[in-house]
Amino acid sequence: MKFTRKANAQWQGKGMEGKGTISTQSTTLDKAQLSFKTRFAEGVGTNPEELIAAAHSGCFTMQLSFLLSELNYVPTDLSTEAVLTFEDGTITKIHLELKGDVPGITNEEFQNTALKAKQICPVSKVLNAEITLTATLA
Template sequence: MKRNASAHWEGSLKEGKGTVSTESGVLSEQQYSFKTRFEDGNGTNPEELLGAAHAGCFSMALSMILGESDHVPDSIDTKASVTLTEADGGFEISAIHFDVTATIPGIDQAKFLEAANTAKMNCPVSKALKSDITMDIHLEN
């Protein structure tokens, strides 16, 4: 399975603007800019989108792990806080923190923590953040 998303950017960093879109159409030319990333502008930003993807991936992985031990959750709510910090003359995502609230009949805290830690380490988005990134480039002049 392969899913696609795209970004289009025009102009300089601070004055420019861009859009992001997904193959599914959930995002269709959603606006982003310097203001939406570093100030209080209207639109989205890469860190917010990464947080949503990671929270969704984690929640599904946790549901799977719990289900494998016959603890099907009634609900899992995950908030991902993505921290962008300035370091060495540039920016980096320095942390992602999950705040997880779940209703799971018949499970104790220790088993829930074990399942959550397994999901955190093994969901595909967590793994992607540790993977090699490749690219093809094409210059049009």
């Protein structure tokens, strides 16, 4: 299976004083606020790191549900919090905190399946992806 997804960010002004928006193809995010404050302090809006954490928790949890289904388990509840650490201009780690209710599964099988989901989740592997750029100056 191959597909593409799009998102768009717009920015006006200098880094600290400027402001912008971010939108997704699905319009789940539609001109969501983006600013220095929402990235490095508190404020209404989102930021790239929060979006990466959201994408990682969603992708991992969905991947785990597929793997559990392959093993004939039906999870009652899977909840994952992704805690992203940003230090000195770099995303240094993401910790996935998983809580699951999966009737009939042993703890060992749950742990092994969760580890496999972490390893094969597309977002877990994303930073190893090819990154290309086209830049056009107006």
